[in-house]
Amino acid sequence: MDAYDLFRKLGAGAKFDFNRFRSDAEKLHILKRKQPAATTTTKKSQKGVQQGFKKKVKSEDSETSDESSGSESDSEVEIKAASGSDSSESSQSSSDSDEEEAETIRESGPKDEAALKLLGNITAKDDQDMSSFRTARKAKKKKVVDPAQKMADLKQEQVNHRRNVNRIHAYGTDIPEPIETFQDLKLRYNIHSRIIQNIESAGYTAPTPIQMQAIPVMLNRREIMACAPTGSGKTAAFLLPILHHLKEPRNDCIRALVLSPTRELAKQTYRECQRLSEGIGFRILYIDKIGKDLQKVQKATKKIDIMVSTPNRLIYLLKQTEAVISLRSVEWFVVDESDKLFEEGKTGFRDQLALIYKSCDGSGLRRAMFSATFAYDVEEWCKLNLDNVVQVYVGAKNAATKTIEQSLLFCGAETGKMIALRNIIRQGIQPPVLVFVQSKERAKELFHELIYDGMNVDVIHADRTQTQRDNVIKCFRSGKIWILICTELMGRGIDFKGVNLVINYDFPNSAISYIHRIGRTGRAGRTGKAITFFTEDDAIYLRSIANVMRTAGCPVPDYMLKINQPNRRDRKVLSKGAIRRPQISTMTKYDQQKQRHKKQVIQDSRRKKQQQQSGDPSHLLKPKLKQPQETARSETSGQQTDKKSFVTDTNGKKAKKRKFDADAGKNNTDGAKKHKHMPESAKLVQLKYKKKWKEQRISSKKFENKTKGSKKGGNPGAKA
Numbered sequence: 001m002d003a004y005d006l007f008r009k010l011g012a013g014a015k016f017d018f019n020r021f022r023s024d025a026e027k028l029h030i031l032k033r034k035q036p037a038a039t040t041t042t043k044k045s046q047k048g049v050q051q052g053f054k055k056k057v058k059s060e061d062s063e064t065s066d067e068s069s070g071s072e073s074d075s076e077v078e079i080k081a082a083s084g085s086d087s088s089e090s091s092q093s094s095s096d097s098d099e100e101e102a103e104t105i106r107e108s109g110p111k112d113e114a115a116l117k118l119l120g121n122i123t124a125k126d127d128q129d130m131s132s133f134r135t136a137r138k139a140k141k142k143k144v145v146d147p148a149q150k151m152a153d154l155k156q157e158q159v160n161h162r163r164n165v166n167r168i169h170a171y172g173t174d175i176p177e178p179i180e181t182f183q184d185l186k187l188r189y190n191i192h193s194r195i196i197q198n199i200e201s202a203g204y205t206a207p208t209p210i211q212m213q214a215i216p217v218m219l220n221r222r223e224i225m226a227c228a229p230t231g232s233g234k235t236a237a238f239l240l241p242i243l244h245h246l247k248e249p250r251n252d253c254i255r256a257l258v259l260s261p262t263r264e265l266a267k268q269t270y271r272e273c274q275r276l277s278e279g280i281g282f283r284i285l286y287i288d289k290i291g292k293d294l295q296k297v298q299k300a301t302k303k304i305d306i307m308v309s310t311p312n313r314l315i316y317l318l319k320q321t322e323a324v325i326s327l328r329s330v331e332w333f334v335v336d337e338s339d340k341l342f343e344e345g346k347t348g349f350r351d352q353l354a355l356i357y358k359s360c361d362g363s364g365l366r367r368a369m370f371s372a373t374f375a376y377d378v379e380e381w382c383k384l385n386l387d388n389v390v391q392v393y394v395g396a397k398n399a400a401t402k403t404i405e406q407s408l409l410f411c412g413a414e415t416g417k418m419i420a421l422r423n424i425i426r427q428g429i430q431p432p433v434l435v436f437v438q439s440k441e442r443a444k445e446l447f448h449e450l451i452y453d454g455m456n457v458d459v460i461h462a463d464r465t466q467t468q469r470d471n472v473i474k475c476f477r478s479g480k481i482w483i484l485i486c487t488e489l490m491g492r493g494i495d496f497k498g499v500n501l502v503i504n505y506d507f508p509n510s511a512i513s514y515i516h517r518i519g520r521t522g523r524a525g526r527t528g529k530a531i532t533f534f535t536e537d538d539a540i541y542l543r544s545i546a547n548v549m550r551t552a553g554c555p556v557p558d559y560m561l562k563i564n565q566p567n568r569r570d571r572k573v574l575s576k577g578a579i580r581r582p583q584i585s586t587m588t589k590y591d592q593q594k595q596r597h598k599k600q601v602i603q604d605s606r607r608k609k610q611q612q613q614s615g616d617p618s619h620l621l622k623p624k625l626k627q628p629q630e631t632a633r634s635e636t637s638g639q640q641t642d643k644k645s646f647v648t649d650t651n652g653k654k655a656k657k658r659k660f661d662a663d664a665g666k667n668n669t670d671g672a673k674k675h676k677h678m679p680e681s682a683k684l685v686q687l688k689y690k691k692k693w694k695e696q697r698i699s700s701k702k703f704e705n706k707t708k709g710s711k712k713g714g715n716p717g718a719k720a
């Protein structure tokens, strides 16, 4: 072995920097026969050679570098082979230079062959070796398919298909697959057969989409945030997993807590819970009358398994000096209508929710949020605070149920609404019918109008006593009442079977409110109809409602979708109060005055009588004018009457109830919004949008006339 051979062998793998050691290479005649084309070697490979070599050279002395000069071609070919295996692109680009290098090597004499052998199969001159190298590379690329993996992929595809068909969107990690039938619950989760029996006797043949996904999620003890359309069976979706987890009654304080924004909804949830758990013996508590229930809770605080309540009632119990209730054992905390409870300000229950949540301080607490409408705030809160939360959405976010036939009816002015309502009734309605108005005052006014028409009508609002409210609901459910006038109080969650028609007498002031109101019809797969009256004053909210209608596939005139949406500042101004509307009355002014006078005379005489009986001579001293004013005030404002009686009434239950209302915080009634009229600033905003709407309407009318020619006039808003 001569010196060259020795150097080559020792320097195999080492890289040579030609720029730096060009003179040495020339001396050793390494570059002597190199073709000029060799310089076309891709920049990438050359750079690689140089860089690689530089690293080595740093640790070697100049002598070693002289020795390694002989292995120049070795190192370059090696690098190219390596880059070729990395990416096909670079292997292609370097194929020319490979050949050049091979040529150089061939020409450099028989010694080079030894060097090439060191590189194994990679040689440009040996075709056989090259092809074997390629096949080896292909074999490497080919995936070895594991049958178990293939099965898992197939199953996942089926699950995805099932979700797509049912329009279920689920986000999170390790989401359990949706169930197909209620029998799956028995097979997969070994649910109590009595619960399955109860599901069947409730008439639930197959799970609804939200039940398909939310039930397995909760059965796996995962925290959840769920949004599904109105009437899609969310109540059963959260109750069934709770019943399964609690297994049997236990003397261990409250283990499941369900919060609802209104008493009516809480009572409904309580009844559904009773129905689904029949025969298992769970002790479910719904706090109805605070005085009576306080004693009930005190007596049996350890014998309650499930509690359904409104936030205010629960807070009242928690705030008692003598701890009446403990939420330490709560395993499941469910917030129904979560976006409502999370609302900020007077209409929401944020503060109460925080307090209740703080009281549920036991370990292993699981939380679930359910609603028909989505709120960004709730989503953010859930993502931050819930443990590995699973988000489940059914259908589009904030969309109305597709089984409802929605329409808009332009009534011109307020007086037009009453005419429109009477027209609808005259044409024939299919009871039961719900009519929504914006305030309790307007509910009373509309009730007085319709009752004199001899209709089977009643009214429900926050000023009515709980017993009155319960009776009205009972009568409406049983069909004794055909038309029920209500406020936003009935807007959420209430499940009246077979409501055929919802009339929005007053335009809802948000798309969310609209979705919930019309969601009282078309429930559990049934069909329903919703008619919304509007006047020029409602132009400001028109676009958002029109969008909801369009998404649900209902016809809406194009111009409505072009009306400007109120900007953030305007929305803030508008949120300060509801649109001020003229009184609902078809009575003449003379008759109204006469009626008011009559009422006042009756009240005055009653008061006098009472004072005479109590021996109070003050009525003789007080100026006569002041009295009627006071009574008028207390008559129109239920709130003030309540406060007055709270001060004076000191006996028994009534006093306790008043105290509860005062203790319970700002929210006067559970979920019922205290009516407030629009301030001047909001009125200006309203006027601005009214003007814009008029312009849009006129231009669209002109356009329609132009295109349709003969079709003149017509009311674009009417029966959209």
Ligand SMILES: Nc1ncnc2c1ncn2[C@@H]1O[C@H](COP(=O)(O)OP(=O)(O)OP(=O)(O)O)[C@@H](O)[C@H]1O
Pocket: 203, 204, 205, 206, 207, 208, 211, 228, 229, 230, 231, 232, 233, 234, 235, 236, 371, 372, 492, 493, 494, 495, 519, 523, 524
């Ligand atoms: N699997 C089912 N099959 C048939 N009917 C069902 C099923 N699940 C629930 N229901 C019925 O559907 C109706 C609506 O259910 P529920 O009140 O739970 O709806 P929801 O989604 O909570 O509505 P909302 O958003 O208005 O509160 C109820 O009458 C209930 O009995």
